[in-house]
Structures are given as structure tokens and as C-alpha cells.
Amino acid sequence: MLAGPVRQRHDQTEIRIAAGDVVDVLRTLHDDPAFRFEVLADVAGVDMGDSMQVVYHLWSETTPDWLRVIAVDLSRDDPRVPSATFLWKGAEWMEREAYDMFGIIFEGNRDLRRIYMPPDYTSFPLRKDFFLADDAARSPGQGVRHMEQVHPPADSEAPIRRARGR
Amino acid sequence: MNVVPRSAPRIPALWLLLFALGGLGTLVLLVLIVGILSGVIPAIVIWLGGVILANIAIVRFIVAATAILLFTIPTAFVIIFMELKVIAFMNLRIGPNRVGPWGALASVVHGLKVLSKEDFTPTGADPTVFTLAPVATFVGSVMAFMVLPFGPGLFGVDLNVGLLYFFAVGGLGVVGLLMAGWASFNKYSLLGGLRSAAQMVSYEIPLTLSVVGVIMLAGTLSLNGIVQAQSGSFLDWFVVRQPLAFLIFFIAATAEANRTPFDLTEADSEIVAGFATEYSGMRFGFFFFAEYVNVFLLSGLAVVLFFGGWTSPIPWPWPIHFALSPLESLIAILVLLIVVPVVASFLLAIPIWVIRTRLSFARAFAMGMLLFGPLATAAVLIYLVINLDALLGIIWFFAKAYVFVFTFVWMRATLPRVRIDQLMGLAWKWLLPASLVNLFITALAILVVHP
């Protein structure tokens, strides 16, 4: 079921799974008396440049480590992952946020609509091809650009920043 | 640079005013002389005097109504200032301190600000009802003032059903609030209006029932009569014989005046400002005024019903009466006016001169005269207060009423707000049975003591 090596660093254990296994893995982690991961600490989306990830952080009193579950290799054009709301109702807004910021669709979330951005907003701001308007930082998209420009303009030399390493 | 030369020297504005007044005065004087000489003015005066004497009740009513209308304005200002300053002290703040001494004119400035603001009617509101609502509320409060006795002989009308009138007219205020809530076209306003209707109607019942005991003891509905029934020392006040009734009355009055902890109609943290959400300018000012007038009104009623109205807690034991014939008193007054200032100034000057040896006696005498002024004024005032019942009555009445006003302000600084269901529960489950029990006990006591 694992889609990558288990890593342990500092106080965090990291496992990687495929998007299709999210339901089974989370349910096992939550319900199995050996694990009892009762607290969902965080749900976050990540844009890796060529794919998407959804990162769950879990806490259990059975282990001193935070458990990081990463659902990897979501397609960038149509990122879909099962919702965690069947276990933790509190994941609802965090998933809404990930949808709002990355466009990741959580199947099974009854309330998947934008949470921060206005209803008529069309782009997903935390994706790496969304450039900030300011040129203060050394952002890949130099110069002032329209906020809602999903793709870099044709004359831009700026590359999309992609995740290197892991 | 262009300098425009003045064709005529500038006349100071004061001089212009004086010229105009002088001219006007001359004209009026001429008209008066001609009128008196031709006998027109005496005829008018005699006719007017006859009319006034014939309709003395109406004239009295008009004068009283005017006086009360004028009286509401400083009352509201004083209570608003109290609310600003007293709550500030209770909050460990400084409060208003910019306009006037201790910021005392802050509420006047508030009033001016309210006057100068735009009277805004929101789209969708019913303009007629929207405009009339504050008037209805304000008129309700002011009309109730007419029967409140401020001192012996100082009341608008001494109705024999005064208390009934008071409650009936005081209940008019809720109509204004309901109108405001409905006409504003705003859900907060609507909720506030409906809350006020529910609250006022519920609390009207314990409020009215709680004073029935007092009515039975006094044997009259006239507020004047109720005060007279309590004359004597503070042991004759009805609060001593009706403590439970007073408690119920005070709680219900707090709710009736929409004061904390029962200020649900304008609960600022829930429904923004309730019925007043959409109001601005003087219309809002009217609501504001009506609220504070109501506070004074209910404080005054509490004083009249339970704390002996204008009567003093301990009767003045040494009445001062001078019985002199007119001629004797004229001579006495002349002597007093001529002799007393000189002698008193001299007497006051001697110690000053003795202590401050470097002063010439003339200067010490001048200082003595300066000292004498305020002392004499104080003495005359004290004499008037002691001998004029009305003045003394007013002072007692206001002193007592402002104790209650202070209590209302105090509660506002201290208590959080109750919830609407708790509010209703308190009225129907506790206050109403308690007032009925009180009524029963009072009736029983009257039967036993005076069969």
C-alpha cells in the first residue's frame, strides 16, 4: 500500500500512499486499537510543480511521533482525493481551504466550495504557476502581473518553480 | 497684490448692535406711550387677565407642559453625562474630560452632533412610520411626566387616576419601538422591535401588580395623594411596609426602561442596535432622549411610590416663622439691608486685619465685604429652602430620584445581559406570582389591622 519509503526524522514519521488508498489507510490508523490516531492535526495541499500532494498530520497517544501521511502523485490537471470528513468532520474546512488554494477536489466533502476567495474567483492562488503581483521578493514571475493570471505570460522567461529533491 | 481700499471706516459689530437696539427701543417706547395714553394697552391687559383667570386650569396645563418639555432636555443631558462619567470611573477610565468642567458638556456636544447629522431614511423603509416612531416614543415618555409630583403643588395635573394614567401613557413607548422596528426594513430592527413588544407587555403586568399594594395602603390612585400618605419620617415610606413590592417594581422598571441587564431591545452585541439600527441624526436622538427621560421617569415613580416623594426623611424639627406686620417688616428689612452688611463686613474684617498685619484696614474691610457676599447668599438660600416647602420638596425629590438613576447606571456598568427566554421566564414565572403573593399578604394585613 505504501507508495514510497517510510522516513523518520526529528519527531516525525512519514509514509506515502496513493490517493486511492487514503480512505483505507486513514480508517485503519484511526480505528485500529494499535494505532488510535484520534487527532487530525492538519490537512495541507502541496503543489510539487508536476503533481499535487495532500499531506495529513496525525497524532496518537500510542507513539511519541507525529505521523505524516502523504497522498502522492495527484494529477495536476484534475487532482482528486477522497475526503477525510467521514472520520474527522473537522477536516471539512481544511479541505475547503486546500480546494480554494490548490483546486484539489475532495470527493465526499459535502461543502466543497471556496472558503477564503470570493465566489467568482477562478484561479487557485497557492499553485506554483500563480505569480504574485509584487516584485519585492525574488519571485519567479518578475514584475507586476495581473493577480488572476493562471499561466505565465508568453514573453516571460520565468520558469515555474518545481520541487527539487524530495 | 491688490488692496481694496475701504470706502468707509469699519463700525464695530457691538456698536451696530447697540444702535439697532437703541432704535428699536425708542420705537417700542413711543408705541407704548401712545398706547397707554390712548387707553388701548390697559384695555388689552385687562381683557387678557380676564381670559387667563377664567381659564386658569388650561393656562396652568400649558405652562406645566412647557416646563416639563424644557425640563426633559437637561435631565437627559445630566443622565447621559452620568452614564459617561460614572461608568468611566467604574471601568477605571477617565471618561469625558475635554468639554466643560470634568467633561460635563460632553453630552451637550453629543446633542449638537446628533442635531447636525443627516436624517437618513433607508431604501425600502416606510417613511411615514419611520419618521413618526421616535416621536411616538418621546411623546409617551413626556406625557407620563405630567402626573409626576416634583414637590408640594408642583405637578402638571393632579389626576385622581394618576397612576393608571402613568402606566397607560408610559406603555405608549412600546408602540414607537414597534413602529421603528417594523418600518426600518431591517431584520435587526424587526427583531429588536418584537423583543421590545414582548418584553414591555410581559413586564407591564408585574410592574402594575406590584404597586397595587401601595394603592391599597394609600387608598388613592393619585400620585400626589400617595406622597401625602407617606408624609412623616422615613418610617412612613411604603418601602418599609412593601419591600417585596419595591423589589418587583424595581426589576420590572429596569426592564420597562430597557436598561441593562434587560436591554435586549438594543442589545449591541447581538442585534447591533435593535430598533434603532437604521436611525441617525435627530430621530436617533429622540430615541436616545426618550430612553434617558424614561430612566428618570421610572426613578421618579419609584421615589413617589416607595420613598415618600418630596417628603424629607426626617422632618425639620425647628420651624422658623416670623410674624411681623407689613410696616414693621418694611422697617426691619430696611434696617437689615443698611446695617447688617456694614456690621457683618466689619466683623469679618477684624480677624483678617488682626492676622494679616501688613494689610491696611481698608483692604481688610474690602475683603470682609467680599466674604460677606457668598455667606449672605448662602444664608438667604438656606432660609428659603427651610421655609419654602416647594423648594425643599424639589431638592429631596431630585436627590432621591438621582440615587435611583445612579443605580441604573451602576447596573449598566456591572451586569451582563440576560437572554430572551430567561427574561420571559423571570417575568412570568417569578415576578408575576411574587407580586400576586404580595398583593394577597397586603390585603390580608389591611383586613386584620383595619377591619
Add this chain to the structure above:
Amino acid sequence: MAVQSPSLDDPRVLVDTPAAIVDAIPPYAPRSEREAEFYALGDGQMLLNIGPHHPATHGVLRIVLKIEGERIVDLDPVLGYLHRGVEKLAENADYHHSIAYTDPLEYVSSLFNELAPVMAFERLLDLRVPRRAEYLRVLSCELLRVSSHILFMGFMALDMGGLTPILYSFIERDEMVDMLAALTGQRMLFNYMRIGGVNGDLNHEFLSRLGDWMSRAGRQAEAISTLLNENEIFVKRTRGLGAISRGQALNLGLTGPNLRACGVPFDVRRAHPYSVYPELDFDVVTADEGDTYARYLVRVEEIKQSIRIIDQVLHEMPDGPVMARIPRRITPPPGRAWAAIESPRGQYGCYAMSDGTDQPYRFRIHDPSFVNLQALVPILPGCLIADTMAVNASLDPIMGGVDK
């Protein structure tokens, strides 16, 4: 060009559609199952829009209530009025710079906002922080926790119509922010935590103010809390209101005092210790009722525990440097790190990804009030309008943190 549906804030919407004036139904097709269900009005129901500019919504929270008379049938919190895109900004700033962006998130307790990212970055860098710096972090954070909880008491009273406690609270908070200004150099947005340590060591003014305050802190907090604890109206309005069961609280992802009030002793300082908390002696305060009053009491009790911690920290603080030696330009090796701390509102987390450059590749802030605020939706139906404010105040959300 795609035709955009008009936004909710467009004034033309109100003028054109009379129904929208009366019932604030959004002028576009429902975007989710839940939205469609919420905006379908039943018989005798109406929508009441509370906020974003409302005296008791702690900033810019907007809650659409579906009410039947005064009773709440359902509600829909609407966020985003204070969204600043801090995560995006931080991803375009270098590591030092992005800490400053997090300061104004939870503006009531900004030191905690700095601490979590700083700890995440330190884990990316495999950096060890000097012990004196750890103690200083704990000291300043616990001071701010006291200040935040005291402010909570005041705001809770204010939302329920009490005017006075908020001003008493602000006297205390003023003293504390002045004290922290002496330590950090800033009064509100301290920017005190640095990667590898803290910005400055103890100084005379801070210590003298702290000593002065510590001599009366317990009494003062007690005095403010008795204003409310012993107030019959306050207790009657909060006891039994908005009760959350243990399972429901875990399911909702509540953390912090809100979770502990439901009987779950989850405190990141104990559940997953960080910094020097394992060496300090304090209790995790819990209550069993899970109602509004319990949430209030847990916070009041936590003030005392924090004062205990401050006392121990002052006694046990070691000598030494307050900053590790780190280069000015930080380029952590590629990796991922998660750091969670116990902020006054619950578990405050930061998830940072590095790609080897000097800017974080992904910078995620997990704010406890954001999650806690969700609890409004299941617990409020059945309550009255006035309870919205009491429950909302007891969850203690800070909209700066919720909206990021």
C-alpha cells in the same frame, strides 16, 4: 471571456433582486450540496446576516443564521474577509522574512505564530537552539498566553453585554505588552523568535516590570474572573450552553482549551512536548462538561498554570547565549518539517517544505481558531440568537488567524 457571476458584495445584486434584500440568498447557483441545503428556506424561516461588520464577531467573521423566530435552525460561517495570503507571501520571501509575515496572523498572541514556523525551520536545518533561548521562548509565550486568556475573559463578558471586565482585562494586557515591548522591542507584533534562538536577552526593565506584575498577577486574574464566575446572569447564560461531547470534539478536530473542556487532556505541551516543557511542572487543566462555562473555566485555570510556569522558568533559567550561530542566508537541505505548539487557542502548527533554495517551497500555517470555529455549525442549532455570541466568544477565535 467567461461571464462571471456577480459577487456577493456587488450592490447591484441587492437593487435588482428584491428577494435578495429580504433573505440574502447568494445570486449564483449553489456551489455545494451543503450550500444548496442551507439556502433553501423552510416555512417560517428567515436568514439573518451577522457580520462581517458586527460588534460581537471578533473582527470580520460573517455568520449567516437561518432562524425561526429567535431560535437558530442552521448557520453558515463565511470567512475570507481578512485573507492576506500569508502562505503565498512567505513562499516568495526568504526564511527570516517569512517569520515576520506570520506575526499579524493571530494578533492577540503573535509570539506563538512566530514560534511554530521558527521551530519548523530549525528542524529543516537540524539546528539546536541554546537552552537559554528555549527558556526565553517559554517565558515570553507563557506571558502572552496569560494576556490572551485574560483578554478572552473580557471579550466574553463584552459579548454578553458586560461592559466592565474588558477594561480591567486591558489594564493587564497593557502591562504585559509593555513588559514584552521591553524584552522584544515591539509592543504588538513582537518578531522576537529567530531561527536559532531569540532576538534579545533579558533586560532590567523587563525583569523589574515582570517582578512587579508577578507579585500581583494571581490576585488580579482572580479578581477579574470573580466578576464573572460569581455573576448569576453570566453563569446562567453559559452553563449547559453549547455542550460538546468528547467524541464530537475529537471528530471536529477541536484543540486547546476547547478540547480540554470536553475532558480530553490533549495539550501539545504534554502530548507532544517541545522546547523545555518536559522539565517544567504544570497541570493540564480539563473539565468534563464541555459547555461554554467549562471552556471559560478551563481558560481561567490555565492562567494560574501559566503563572506557575513563568515562576519556574525564572528560577531555572540557565546562563548562556540566546542565539545559535547560523549564517545570514539560510538554505536548508531539501526536506519537510512539521512543528506544532500549544497556542492559547489550541494546536498551532507549521508545515514547511524546503527545496534547497533560500525560500520555503511550501509554507503552511495550521491555525487552531480556524478549526475550532467549525464547531459553531453543529452546536448552535437549537440555541437562541444571543447564544451565537456567547458560544462564539467561548471558542475564542481570532479572525486574523482564521483568515490567514
